[in-house]
Amino acid sequence: MDRIRRFRFRMRYFTDSGIIGSKTFVLATYDIFKDRLYGSRERVPKRVKGIDGMYSMKRLTEA
Structure with a gap:
């Protein structure tokens, strides 16, 4: 799966992880909000498996 298609495929999981982007x-961002968690x-x-350079606060699986 190419990077864009994989990103779209996992879209519904991204809202669950809260923070997504580079490490x-x-x-x-976590440092800003950690006192509210x-x-x-x-x-x-x-690391988001299969998408180089993409990280989240939760392990994202492929459905």
Whole structure:
């Protein structure tokens, strides 16, 4: 699957992850909002499999 098609295929999962983008963007955005999130553990961006350079705060699976 090419990058654009894979991105569209996973579109419905992206709203669940909250933050999606480059690793730098995800970390910076998480840092801004982490005090508003529940839980005490620090979260680590997960690489979106099959889309180089794309990360999210949640592991995105292919349906």
